[in-house]
Amino acid sequence: MNLLPFQISVGPLLYYWPRQRTMDFYAAVADSPADIVYVGETVCSRRHELRADDWLGLARDLRAEGKTVVLSGRTLIETGAEASALKKLCEQPDFMVEAGELGAVRHLSGRDFVAGPHLNAYHGGTLAWLANRGAVRFVAPLEMDGPTLARLLQERPAGMQAEVMVWGRMALAFSARCFTARHFRLKKDDCGFRCIEHPDGLDMRTRESREFLGINGIQVQSAACLDLLAEAPELAGMGIEVLRVSPQSAGTLEAIAALDATRRGGKPDAVSPPAGIGRCNGYYYGQAGIALQEVAV
Amino acid sequence: MELVAPAGSLAALKAAIEAGADTVYLGLKNATNARNFAGLNFTEADIRAGVELAHRRNRQVLFAINTFVQAGRMTEWRAAVDAAHDLGADAVIMADPGLLAYASDRYPDLRLHLSVQGSATHADAIELMKEQFGIRRVVLPRVLTLAEVARICANVSVEVEVFGFGSLCVMAEGRCLLSSYATGDSPNNKGVCSPAHAVRWVEEDGRMDARLSGILIDRYEPGEPAAYPTLCKGRFDVDGHADHALEEPTSLNAIGLLPRLAEMGVSAIKIEGRQRSPAYVTQVVSTLRAALDSVHANAARYSPRPEWNAMLARHAEGSQVTQGAFERPWK
Numbered sequence: 001m002n003l004l005p006f007q008i009s010v011g012p013l014l015y016y017w018p019r020q021r022t023m024d025f026y027a028a029v030a031d032s033p034a035d036i037v038y039v040g041e042t043v044c045s046r047r048h049e050l051r052a053d054d055w056l057g058l059a060r061d062l063r064a065e066g067k068t069v070v071l072s073g074r075t076l077i078e079t080g081a082e083a084s085a086l087k088k089l090c091e092q093p094d095f096m097v098e099a100g101e102l103g104a105v106r107h108l109s110g111r112d113f114v115a116g117p118h119l120n121a122y123h124g125g126t127l128a129w130l131a132n133r134g135a136v137r138f139v140a141p142l143e144m145d146g147p148t149l150a151r152l153l154q155e156r157p158a159g160m161q162a163e164v165m166v167w168g169r170m171a172l173a174f175s176a177r178c179f180t181a182r183h184f185r186l187k188k189d190d191c192g193f194r195c196i197e198h199p200d201g202l203d204m205r206t207r208e209s210r211e212f213l214g215i216n217g218i219q220v221q222s223a224a225c226l227d228l229l230a231e232a233p234e235l236a237g238m239g240i241e242v243l244r245v246s247p248q249s250a251g252t253l254e255a256i257a258a259l260d261a262t263r264r265g266g267k268p269d270a271v272s273p274p275a276g277i278g279r280c281n282g283y284y285y286g287q288a289g290i291a292l293q294e295v296a297v
Numbered sequence: 298m299e300l301v302a303p304a305g306s307l308a309a310l311k312a313a314i315e316a317g318a319d320t321v322y323l324g325l326k327n328a329t330n331a332r333n334f335a336g337l338n339f340t341e342a343d344i345r346a347g348v349e350l351a352h353r354r355n356r357q358v359l360f361a362i363n364t365f366v367q368a369g370r371m372t373e374w375r376a377a378v379d380a381a382h383d384l385g386a387d388a389v390i391m392a393d394p395g396l397l398a399y400a401s402d403r404y405p406d407l408r409l410h411l412s413v414q415g416s417a418t419h420a421d422a423i424e425l426m427k428e429q430f431g432i433r434r435v436v437l438p439r440v441l442t443l444a445e446v447a448r449i450c451a452n453v454s455v456e457v458e459v460f461g462f463g464s465l466c467v468m469a470e471g472r473c474l475l476s477s478y479a480t481g482d483s484p485n486n487k488g489v490c491s492p493a494h495a496v497r498w499v500e501e502d503g504r505m506d507a508r509l510s511g512i513l514i515d516r517y518e519p520g521e522p523a524a525y526p527t528l529c530k531g532r533f534d535v536d537g538h539a540d541h542a543l544e545e546p547t548s549l550n551a552i553g554l555l556p557r558l559a560e561m562g563v564s565a566i567k568i569e570g571r572q573r574s575p576a577y578v579t580q581v582v583s584t585l586r587a588a589l590d591s592v593h594a595n596a597a598r599y600s601p602r603p604e605w606n607a608m609l610a611r612h613a614e615g616s617q618v619t620q621g622a623f624e625r626p627w628k
Binding site: 075076077078079080082083086087101102103105106107109118120122123124125126127128129130141142143144148149151152154155170172173174175176177179182183187188189202203204205206207208209210212213215220222282283286287288289290 | 365368481516535544
C-alpha cells in the first residue's frame with residue numbers, strides 16, 4: 001500500500017554499456033519496484049551493442065515482467081537515416097513513445113505519447129499544445145525551480161501527467177560534435193566507440209580539479225548526480241505523478257528502492273552516486289544547477 | 298539571398314541599414330529575447346524610430362521574442378508579441394510553441410519565423426511548426442552540415458535562414474543548460490549565456506583566471522590573450538589533459554560557402570551579434586553585403602576576396618574562424 005501515490009520511472013540509459021551489462025541492468029530493473037521503464041538509444045545512432053529490434057525485444061520482456069514500457073526517441077536528429085529511424089520508432093504500434101524533439105511530436109500526433117524533458121515545456125501554453133498533439137504526460141525541464149514547477153502544474157491541462165527527474169547525471173547540452181571522440185582525437189565517424197569504456201561518461205574537471213561536467217558522446221552532462229530523493233514527498237504533494245531515476249553505473253537500484261520506501265511511508269537511507277561522483281540539486285532551489293542544498297530528512 | 302543583420306541598439310540598426318542589410322533583427326529590453334544584456338536592446342521610442350527609418354529605406358525589421366515563457370509569466374511574453382505587432386514588425390522570431398500558438402491565433406497576419414532557439418533540426422520538425430503555427434521561415438541550428446541543409450531546403454515548404462558569420466554555438470541551440478548549471482541563468486530561462494554578472498577576472502602573479510560563479514573557466518599565462526569566459530569555450534581537464542574540451546574560441550565564417558547556400562535554396566544569411574558594437578555591425582554587414590552582391594552578380598565566378606576574410610577575422614573570437622558544422626572537419 002503506497003501512502004504517496006507517485007510512480008517510479010527509469011529514464012533511458014544514456015551511456016553505451018556492453019550488451020551483457022545492459023541486459024543485466026534491465027533484468028535487475030525488472031525485479032525492482034520501478035513502475036515505468038523508458039528504453040532505447042537516445043544519444044548516438046552509431047552505438048550498436050543493442051539495435052532497434054533488440055530494444056524492442058527488451059521492451060517486450062520488461063512488459064512481460066509487469067512494467068509499463070515507453071520507447072524513447074533520440075533528442076537530436078541530423079541525418080536522413082536518423083530521421084527515418086525516428087519515424088519508424090514512432091510508427092510502431094506496440095509501445096508508447098517518449099518524444100525527444102519536435103520531429104517525433106509530428107509523427108506521434110494523434111496518438112498517446114510522453115513529451116520528453118528536452119522539449120522545453122516551460123509553461124501551460126506549451127503543455128496545452130502538446131496535450132492537443134496527444135501528449136498524456138510531460139517531463140519538466142531540468143532547470144526549472146520548485147516554485148516555477150508548482151506554477152507550471154497549476155497551468156497544465158486536465159488529465160495530463162507530470163514527471164520530474166530526481167536522480168542521475170543531467171543531460172545539459174547536445175551537439176553535432178562527439179566530445180568523446182574529440183577527446184581521443186578521433187573522427188566522429190571513426191570513433192572506435194570509446195564511450196563504451198566510460199559507463200558514467202568522461203569527467204571534465206576545471207583546471208583546479210573541481211568536478212564540473214561530464215562528456216557522453218554528443219552530450220554534455222552535469223558531473224554531479226542530481227539528487228532530489230529527499231524531496232520526493234514534496235514533489236508528490238505538488239501533484240507530480242511520476243519521479244524519474246536516470247541510470248548510472250551504480251546507485252540506480254538503490255535510488256529506486258529509496259523512492260519506493262518513501263512512498264510506503266518509510267525513511268530511506270541516503271543513496272550514494274557512483275564512486276567519485278558528487279551530488280547536486282541547485283536547480284530545484286532556484287540556484288545554479290551545480291549547487292547542493294543539504295536537506296534535513 | 299537576404300542579408301539579416303543584428304541590432305542591439307538604434308545606432309547599430311542605423312549602421313546595419315547604412316551598410317546594406319536587407320533586414321535587421323532586434324529585441325525588447327527584457328527577458329523575452331535571447332540577448333537580454335544590460336545596456337542592450339530597444340525601448341519603445343527607439344523601436345518606433347528604428348522601424349520608421351527601416352521602412353523608409355524599404356528594409357525589414359524582425360523582432361526576436363525567442364526565449365521560453367516561464368510558468369506564471371505569460372503576460373510578459375504576450376505583451377512583447379502585442380508590442381511587436383503594434384510597432385510594425387515585419388516578422389517575429391519565436392521559439393516557444395505556446396507563444397507561437399498565441400501569436401498565430403491572435404495575429405493571423407503576423408509573419409512568424411521559427412528561431413534557432415526552437416531547435417528544429419530536420420524537415421519533420423520544421424513542417425510540424427508550419428502546420429501548427431504557419432511559420433514562414435526557419436532559422437537553422439549551427440549543428441548541420443551543408444548536405445543536411447540542402448536536404449532540409451529540398452524538403453520543407455518554408456524559407457530557410459542560416460547563420461553566415463558570428464560567434465558559434467557548438468551545442469544545439471535552445472536546449473543548452475550549461476550556463477544555468479553554472480550560474481542559474483540560461484538562454485532559455487533568462488535570455489543569457491555565461492552572463493556578465495557571474496564573471497570574475499582574478500589576476501595573480503601575472504596569471505589571469507576567468508571565473509563564472511566561482512568556477513574556473515579558463516586560466517591565462519602572462520602575455521596570453523584572454524577571452525570572455527563563455528562556458529563551452531573554456532579549457533578543462535579531461536583525463537589529465539587540459540584543453541578546449543568542447544570548443545575553441547572561434548567564430549563561424551561561411552563567406553566561402555555562399556554560392557552553395559544560394560544554389561540549395563537558402564533564403565537568408567544571418568549575422569550573429571546583437572551584443573556587438575555599431576562598428577562591428579558596419580564592418581561585418583558591409584563585408585557580407587559585398588560578398589552577396591558578388592554571388593548575385595555571378596555565382597559561378599565567385600571567390601571570397603582576401604580583404605573580406607581579413608575583415609571578418611578581425612571580428613572573430615580569438616581571431617579564429619571556422620566553417621563549423623557546415624564542413625564538419627571533425628566528422
